Amino acid sequence: MxxxxxxxxxxxxxxxxxxxxxxxxxxxxxxxxxxxxxxxxxxxxxxxxxxxxxxxxxxxxxxxxxxxxxxxxxxxxxxxxxxxxxxxxxxxxxxxxxxxxxxxxxxxxxxxxxxxxxxxxxxxxxxxxxLWPLSAAERAQADIDAPTLLFDPASLRATPLAASWSRTDYFNLIATGGYPEAVRFDSDRFRADWFDGYVSTVVLRDVAAFADIRRADLIPRLLRLIAARTGSGLVLADLARSLELSHNTVRDYLGYLDIVYLTANLPTWSTNLTAKLVKTPKSYVTDSGLAAALLGADPGPLAEPGHPLAGPLTETFVFAELTRQLATSATRAELSFLRDREGREVDFVLERRDGTVVGIEVKASATVRDDAFKHLRWMKERVGDRFRAGYVLYLGDQIRPFGLDLTALPLASLWGGMPA
Missing domain, CATH: 3.40.50.300 (P-loop containing nucleotide triphosphate hydrolases)
Structure with missing residues (x-):
C-alpha cells in the first residue's frame, strides 16, 4: 500500500x-x-x-x-x-x-x-x-461508487469480485478501520495504543475547548458502551445507570461525542409504512477500528465463528463504509434504518430524493439462508414500486439472487472485491 x-x-x-x-x-x-x-x-x-x-x-x-x-x-x-x-x-x-x-x-x-x-x-x-477516515474503497484504490450501484441491482449482480475475501481478511479490515495513521500499523497492540491516545487527545483537547467535562475519564467508557450496543437503540437510563451519572450529563456527553465526529446517530426511516415503527435512533462509533480497540477485539479471535462482537463490529463497519462512500457518491441518498414494535428490522435503508429505496441487512457469516430475507420481503411488500432492491451483505465470496430484486451480496462488493 x-x-x-x-x-x-x-x-x-x-x-x-x-x-x-x-x-x-x-x-x-x-x-x-x-x-x-x-x-x-x-x-x-x-x-x-x-x-x-x-x-x-x-x-x-x-x-x-x-x-x-x-x-x-x-x-x-x-x-x-x-x-x-x-x-x-x-x-x-x-x-x-x-x-x-x-x-x-x-x-x-x-x-x-x-x-x-x-x-x-x-x-x-x-x-x-x-472527510471521514479512509473507506475500504479508498484503501483498495477501487474506482467504485457503491451507493449508486446498490440502486442498480442488475449491474451489481453482473460485477464479479476482483479477488476472493476470506473471513480473516474481512476481520483484519474491520478491526483496522480507516484512520490513515492506524492503517499503517502492522501490530494490533500498537494500533490499540494509538487509539487509546487518540481518544484521550480528542477528549482533553477538542471537547475540552468547548465544553466543561468534569468526568473526562468516563468518555472512553461511554464510547465502549455505544460500541457494545451497536444495532440497538441507546436507552439513556441504562447509560446513566452504568456510568453513575445523571440523564442530563449523559445526554450532554453524547452530544459532545457527536460534535467531534466520534459517534453518529442513524435515524429511523421516515415513512407512513406503519404507525408501529420504533422512533429511537441508533448510535454508532464512526470507525470500526476504533470500536474494536475500545472493546479489546483483535482480528484473530474476531474471525472465529460465534464471536459475540463479530456481528456488532461488522454492522459498525457497514455503517462507516456507507457513510463514507455517500459523502463522495454521485447518488444523493439518506441513510436510516427500519424497526417496528413487533421486532421486524432492516439494518439500513437508503432512500434517494425520488423516493426509491434500498434495504440492507448485515450478517457476519459466510453463508446466507432464505430466512435472512424475511424482513426485506416484508419491507418490499409494503413499499411497493418504491422498493428498488434488497441485499443481505455477508462475509462470503459469491453473489447470489434470492428472488426478484433480492440478492446475497459479499461485503467486499462495496469496493469491487479489490484487495485493501
Whole structure:
C-alpha cells in the first residue's frame, strides 16, 4: 500500500471551490483533512494556515479581521474552530462584501454548526464537505461508487469480485478501520495504543475547548458502551445507570461525542409504512477500528465463528463504509434504518430524493439462508414500486439472487472485491 492514498473528496472539494465563496471541510481529527488541504493548496495555490500552530493562533486572537484578509485566494484555514466566533465573523464580513467564488476553505475537527461556544454558522454562505477516515474503497484504490450501484441491482449482480475475501481478511479490515495513521500499523497492540491516545487527545483537547467535562475519564467508557450496543437503540437510563451519572450529563456527553465526529446517530426511516415503527435512533462509533480497540477485539479471535462482537463490529463497519462512500457518491441518498414494535428490522435503508429505496441487512457469516430475507420481503411488500432492491451483505465470496430484486451480496462488493 502506498504511503499516501488518493482521497475521493479532493475532486469534489475542488469543484465546490469553483462555485462557492466558502467551503467547509469537516471530519474527525486524524482523518486526513490537513493532508487533503495541503494537496488542494499545492494544486490551486493560495494561502495555507493551520490554527494548530500556536503562533498562528495568537495572530488570529490578536487581529481576526487582519488575519482573515491576509494572503492570496483561496485562504485555507485548518482547524478553524480554534479561532472562535471572532474569526468566523471576520470571514462572514469579507464574503458578504464580495460574492466571488473560491475565497475560503475552512476545516474543523468539530461540527462547528453545533459547537455551543460558536454562534456564527456561515449559513447561506458556505457549502459543507465531510472527510471521514479512509473507506475500504479508498484503501483498495477501487474506482467504485457503491451507493449508486446498490440502486442498480442488475449491474451489481453482473460485477464479479476482483479477488476472493476470506473471513480473516474481512476481520483484519474491520478491526483496522480507516484512520490513515492506524492503517499503517502492522501490530494490533500498537494500533490499540494509538487509539487509546487518540481518544484521550480528542477528549482533553477538542471537547475540552468547548465544553466543561468534569468526568473526562468516563468518555472512553461511554464510547465502549455505544460500541457494545451497536444495532440497538441507546436507552439513556441504562447509560446513566452504568456510568453513575445523571440523564442530563449523559445526554450532554453524547452530544459532545457527536460534535467531534466520534459517534453518529442513524435515524429511523421516515415513512407512513406503519404507525408501529420504533422512533429511537441508533448510535454508532464512526470507525470500526476504533470500536474494536475500545472493546479489546483483535482480528484473530474476531474471525472465529460465534464471536459475540463479530456481528456488532461488522454492522459498525457497514455503517462507516456507507457513510463514507455517500459523502463522495454521485447518488444523493439518506441513510436510516427500519424497526417496528413487533421486532421486524432492516439494518439500513437508503432512500434517494425520488423516493426509491434500498434495504440492507448485515450478517457476519459466510453463508446466507432464505430466512435472512424475511424482513426485506416484508419491507418490499409494503413499499411497493418504491422498493428498488434488497441485499443481505455477508462475509462470503459469491453473489447470489434470492428472488426478484433480492440478492446475497459479499461485503467486499462495496469496493469491487479489490484487495485493501
Amino acid at each position: 502506498s504511503h499516501l492514498l488518493p482521497r475521493k473528496a479532493l475532486s469534489g472539494l475542488d469543484e465546490r471551490l469553483d462555485n462557492f465563496r466558502v467551503v467547509v471541510v469537516g471530519g474527525p481529527r486524524q482523518a486526513g483533512k490537513t493532508t487533503l488541504l495541503r494537496l488542494l493548496h499545492q494544486g490551486r495555490g493560495g494561502t495555507f494556515n493551520t490554527l494548530d500552530d500556536p503562533t498562528t493562533l495568537s495572530t488570529v486572537r490578536a487581529d481576526p479581521t487582519g488575519f482573515a484578509e491576509f494572503g492570496a485566494l483561496p485562504r485555507i484555514i485548518d482547524e478553524v474552530q480554534r479561532g472562535g466566533d471572532d474569526l468566523l465573523l471576520a470571514v462572514k464580513r469579507l464574503v458578504d462584501l464580495d460574492d466571488t467564488a473560491g475565497q475560503f476553505v475552512l476545516s474543523g475537527s468539530t461540527r462547528f454548526l453545533t459547537v455551543p461556544t460558536l454562534s456564527e454558522s456561515l449559513a447561506g454562505r458556505a457549502v459543507f464537505v465531510d
